[in-house]
Amino acid sequence: MKNIDSKSHVRGESVYLDDIPLVQGTLYACVFDSQVAHGRLRSIRTAEAETSDGVVRVITSKDIVGENQIGGIIPDEPLLADGEVHFQGMPIAIVLAESEELARRAAKKISADIEPLEPVLDPRVAAANGDLIVPPKRFKLGDSDAAFERCDHVFEGRADVNGQEHLYIETQGAYALPTEHGGLRVYSSTQGPTAVQRAVCRVTGLAMHEVEVDVQRLGGGFGGKEDQANAWAAICAVGAQLTKRPVKYALHRMEDMRMTGKRHPYSADYRIGLDKELKIFAYEATFYQNAGASADLSPPVLERTLFHCTNSYFVPNVTATAYSCRTNLPPNTAFRGFGGPQGMFVIESAIAHAAEKLGVNAAEIQKANLIDNGDEFPYGQIAESDAITTWTQGDEKYHFAALQHETDAFNAASKYFKKGVAMMPVCFGISFTKTPMNQARSLVHVYTDGSIAVSTGAVEMGQGVNTKIAQVAAEMFGLPIEKVRLHTTNTLRIANTSPTAASAAADLNGKATQMACESIRDRLLEIAVPLVEAETAADLSLKDGFVHRNGERTSLDFNTLVMDAHLQRVNLSEHAHYATPGINFDWETARGHPFAYHVYGTAIVGVTVDCLRGRYEIDYVKCCHDFGSSMNTSVDYGQIEGGIVQGIGWMTIEEVFYDAEGRLRSNALSTYKVPDIYSIPKEIAILPLVTSRENLAVFNSKAVGEPPLMYGIGAYFAIGNAIKAFRQENSPPSEGGMAAASADGVVLSFDAPFTAEKVLMSLYK
């Protein structure tokens, strides 16, 4: 079944923030932001901007009626700089003008006197200075210290992984309108309507029931609008409150890139110990997360790095420690995988390191250590694992050994082009790791004409959650999907929402919708009992628009039944609440059962490297992916393809680059490259694994939004293998070939992304 939005998307009729018809009197906001990454804000000169054409008002921190604070988890993020600036791009003042152009023109006339201070950009330096966002977090299983003593092989090294620009097609933005009695209605391009509502309330001093937040859909979020939509909504709200006029701000691409945080870069140290059978017996990792200037979502992102630090492997002795380090970069934030990919990259690096030193294929180590049923994760949850199944089924279908053989044969015959292949297993936990967030609500109305309106807390951002929820309602009432309409995510209809994140939106909101529909359906079937002369409602069902009795269609159609129920004064609406059962986590002991279930999968990634130029192509990604029971294969396959391409982009060509002053140099699409049609894999093959277990999500489906991104990590190691093939031929035998090369760490370097420049340097160092 197609995504319900596909037609209106293709026709350009879908409504995004910038398409909302504006109310007369609307003002346009533009932010004046810091050019300096770290400094003391001595004064702001706004006089020239205030008298600039069309300017209605200039706002600085002292004008804010409520609190100058938008930090969600930790109150360490002023909306407008006050006293100090902490990153380049930090908002200092807001201009409100009669047109967008006039606002931008006036913002250029503002200047600030900032006494520069030394910026800290390296998380290890911040950690050494003791500048942490939260105290360090640690997971411990077994006794790694003692275990290393007993290992046959121990390797240690360092792995670095860079950030990633979200590059949602729709930039950040908001539109705030004053309503009666001093309230506000805010349209926002946000994954978290309630987070926006809270931030708006904080800066305006309004109570939550005075602020309505409404979201139609996003042109992509990818985590970048989980928390970071708040600032723009707060800015519009402050403007609307002070001027009593509607205020809109939709960021230009370069503003968005400069002022918003990205995926967290990490630097990590690892130590891995194996026995003779290649079993990983001990693993230690220390993660330095580059959090940027304020907490944002860094603490839970840091936690998820720990939750996924052993990826799909069972390791009996693990010590993993993570530091969230405060630096002078824009606050880094959620990004598809939420810290999990960064954790996985490090253990995959450790395995690649061990494989190279031991002269074995990394796949042998990976396979020997896949987590099995009953194994314990380093946080105490016992695995119900399909890791081995996805590996073996993927291998049976796509033949890793044959692909490796093909690669070797190609390499033997080719001097300047080398191929590489790598396996990438993935295990990703589903549920917000903060247990209270795993709740959702759905409001379902059945109208007297038999049509159905559904509102939930889920935000549609291209991932197809509205299609899945519409499918749930259609299925529950036995109606075609056209009879169901999903409405905007609105804090008046659905309160206290969790953000659409953690891949759990369809799980949570779909279940709530199922429950709401079930209640209405049961009431309808009770009404139907005498009408179709049934004995009990248990004999009745709804299918194809008719009431069925013992599976046989009756003459009573849905519309007649609904009208009848209404005339008998039966409630045709329901507001249902779902909370994921059976999950818990306690940070005191760092143990619990945080995830409803895990998603498993295994990918094989093949690449070809041009060893004269350092360029490469991704030949294929072939994966076996565990869907549970997919609710919508076209939506889910789209998520897998998109996730893989986004993951490959992160690992290969996307390079977020800040200079020594903390200025973003990759600040436009000319200097920041994401995968395009030419750089996506030539082939993506998906073998669906159907699994069924208790406690899966709605209709036994599994979440699919984030896990496939991590298949992209395989591209890094496939490129690494191609480079090794080239170097093996081209390093002088007197130096002992690979062994000598790796002794000084030349061949092995784990520093993602593997840009063409880095590939070239690694080929010839």
Ligand code: MTE
């Ligand atoms: N797919 C599209 N097209 N656009 C997006 O912004 N976000 C991803 C993923 N897939 C995203 C996407 C992220 S980060 C998450 S957490 C999930 O979708 C959220 O949606 P879900 O919970 O419905 O899977």
Ligand code: MOS
């Ligand atoms: Mo996704 S990073 O959980 O929004």
